[in-house]
Structure formats: C-alpha cells, structure tokens
Amino acid sequence: MRHIKYRAQIAPTPLRRFRRAVLKFYRTEGRDLPWRRTRDPYAILVSEILLHQTTVASVEPVYEAFMAQFPTVEALASAELDTVKAITDPLGYKIRGMWLWTIARRVRTAHGGRMPRTLAALMDLPGVGRYTAGAVMSFAYGRRAGVLDTNVSRVLGRFFQVPADGTAERQHQLWALAEAVVPVRQVWQFNQGVMDFGALCCRARQPQCSRCPLVRHCPAAEGRAPRAAEGASSSVWFWDA
Numbered sequence: 718m719r720h721i722k723y724r725a726q727i728a729p730t731p732l733r734r735f736r737r738a739v740l741k742f743y744r745t746e747g748r749d750l751p752w753r754r755t756r757d758p759y760a761i762l763v764s765e766i767l768l769h770q771t772t773v774a775s776v777e778p779v780y781e782a783f784m785a786q787f788p789t790v791e792a793l794a795s796a797e798l799d800t801v802k803a804i805t806d807p808l809g810y811k812i813r814g815m816w817l818w819t820i821a822r823r824v825r826t827a828h829g830g831r832m833p834r835t836l837a838a839l840m841d842l843p844g845v846g847r848y849t850a851g852a853v854m855s856f857a858y859g860r861r862a863g864v865l866d867t868n869v870s871r872v873l874g875r876f877f878q879v880p881a882d883g884t885a886e887r888q889h890q891l892w893a894l895a896e897a898v899v900p901v902r903q904v905w906q907f908n909q910g911v912m913d914f915g916a917l918c919c920r921a922r923q924p925q926c927s928r929c930p931l932v933r934h935c936p937a938a939e940g941r942a943p944r945a946a947e948g949a950s951s952s953v954w955f956w957d958a
C-alpha cells in the first residue's frame with residue numbers, strides 16, 4: 718500500500734495510555750532478536766525481507782548465515798544470485814533471494830552503495846512495501862514512521878475499535894493509526910514494542926487480556942461488552958491526507 722489516504726487523530730488519553738503500555742511492555746518483555754542489535758539499514762532490510770510470511774524462529778539462523786556471508790550491501794551486490802538463493806530458498810517464498818540481490822545491485826548503481834534514507838526511495842526498491850520501508854526508517858534511522866504488520870493491525874483494530882470488515886478502507890485507516898500512535902521520542906522502542914505486544918500478549922487466539930496493561934481501558938478485552946471499558950471509546954478521527 719503506497720498511497721497514504723488518511724491521517725488520524727487520537728484523543729489524548731487513550732493515546733497516552735497506549736503509548737505508555739507499549740513502551741513498558743517492550744522494557745519488560747521485549748524479545749532480544751539478532752536484527753535488534755544493529756542500526757545498520759542494510760541488515761534491517763535483510764531481516765525484514767526474510768521475515769515476510771515466515772516465523773522469527775525460522776528466520777534467525779538464516780539471517781545469521783546471510784549476514785555472515787554478505788555483511789555489506791556491496792558484498793551482496795558482488796555475489797552470484799545462485800549463492801544468495803542457496804541461503805534464502807530453504808525458507809520458502811523463493812522470490813526473496815532475487816529481491817535482496819536486486820536491491821543490492823540497485824543500491825550500488827542508483828544510490829552509490831548507500832542505503833536510501835527516505836520512505837519513498839526505499840519503497841522504490843524491489844520487494845519493499847510500506848511496512849518494510851517504515852521498519853527501516855524507524856529501526857535504522859529512528860524516524861517517526863509507522864509499521865503495520867499483522868500483529869500491529871490486530872492490536873490497533875482492537876484497542877481503537879476499527880471494525881474488522883476486511884475492506885481496503887480499513888487498511889487505510891489502520892495505516893493512519895499506525896503512523897499516529899508513534900511517539901516523537903523512543904520511536905525504535907515503540908515500534909518494536911507494538912509488534913511484540915501483538916505477538917506475545919494481544920495474540921490472534923487467546924489474547925492475554927488478564928495480564929494486559931491495557932485491560933481496564935480496552936473495548937475488546939475478553940468478556941467486555943463493546944464500549945464498556947473504563948474511559949474508553951474509539952476516540953479516533955480520520956481525514957483525507
């Protein structure tokens with residue numbers, strides 16, 4: 718999704734609660750993952766492409782092997798495609814090896830070997846959509862960009878009451894929310910935290926509402942009638958970008 722259709726404004730109290738809960742969750746329960754120990758935009762892009770439709774547990778050893786063999790964008794651009802695919806193909810979704818190799822060559826020829834530093838330039842790279850570009854912007858450069866994966870969509874949809882009607886319109890609204898919730902400071906921690914919060918606490922099946930820091934205020938908490946949460950309403954306004 719490249720086109721930004723909406724902006725969102727969230728009422729101050731639910732926004733403050735949400736940010737505080739996510740940051741605290743990351744401080745106490747955030748996962749230590751290999752790609753979180755670097756701010757190298759190339760390494761972060763590699764990890765995000767490997768994570769497409771693939772579990773963290775499967776990606777971890779492949780990421781380590783990939784970065785050991787191709788530690789820089791130049792090393793990857795100089796490699797043979799077959800060598801790259803030999804590492805990435807066993808993960809499935811085999812287009813990824815081609816994407817990574819083509820990205821490295823594009824970065825070398827079009828960007829002088831330096832990773833792009835804008836959302837638009839990143840999204841011009843093959844296989845890089847808005848989520849991946851946002852991840853690089855926030856995790857490598859600390860820029861205030863939203864990330865919206867499946868986990869984040871679920872969290873935002875539940876807490877801010879975006880009806881799950883499966884429409885493209887909903888996806889536009891979720892993107893607007895994903896950008897609006899990012900704080901000015903601690904962007905890296907917040908975006909990592911909201912993904913972990915969705916993966917570990919606000920899970921698709923059996924959400925852990927009883928231990929969730931948002932339970933008193935969440936309209937979607939288990940056993941709660943809609944709008945019965947203490948002080949909670951959707952409190953979100955969308956307008957055309």
Ligand code: SF4
Binds near residue numbers: 931932937938
């Ligand atoms: S209370 Fe439950 S549904 Fe609401 S954010 Fe927490 S885990 Fe998700």
